[in-house]
Amino acid sequence: MTRQARPAARILLVDGRGRVLLFRFTPGDGRRPFWCTPGGALDPGESYTTAARRELFEEVGIDRDCGPEIAQRSVDFLTIERVEVTADERWFRVDIDKCDVDPKGHTELERRVMQTWRWFTKADIAAESEPIYPADLIAMLDATEPANAR
DSSP: OOOOEEEEEEEEEEOOTTTTTEEEOSSSSSOOOEEEEEEEEEEEEHHHHHHHHHHHHHHHOSSSOOOOSEEEEEEEEEEOOOEEEEEEEEEEEOOSOOOOOOOOOHHHHHHHHHEEEEEOOOHHHOOOOOEEETHHHHHHHHHOGGGGOO
16 A cells, blocks of 8 residues: 655644643544644645645644754654545744643544644653653754753
């Protein structure tokens, strides 16, 4: 089977306490639940920057520019819809004081598989028993931390 290309924008949404927002995905098909950052596939003709802003609004309820791309990676995985993909992920970091997640923009699929979210400290990430993607999330947070926060 040939993997499908999946360009995607992913967001490190970090609050004023240094916590990152993660959504818990429950595939419901026998696969283990896992945690993941906000973000998703680009719509046809959409740029990574535009997709990041759209995804942040749809998944979290924040309408703002996500700033410059901070990282890029290619990863193979099986989507929730059971499609084998090679994702070209572009990452954006958004630092905010605080926010409450507004799920009204979630798609039908997201409402079904993404019913839980929470803010994770680095210690929470290290202690979590369920998988967290990306696996190197703590290193990504450290590498992108603003200089004035160190």
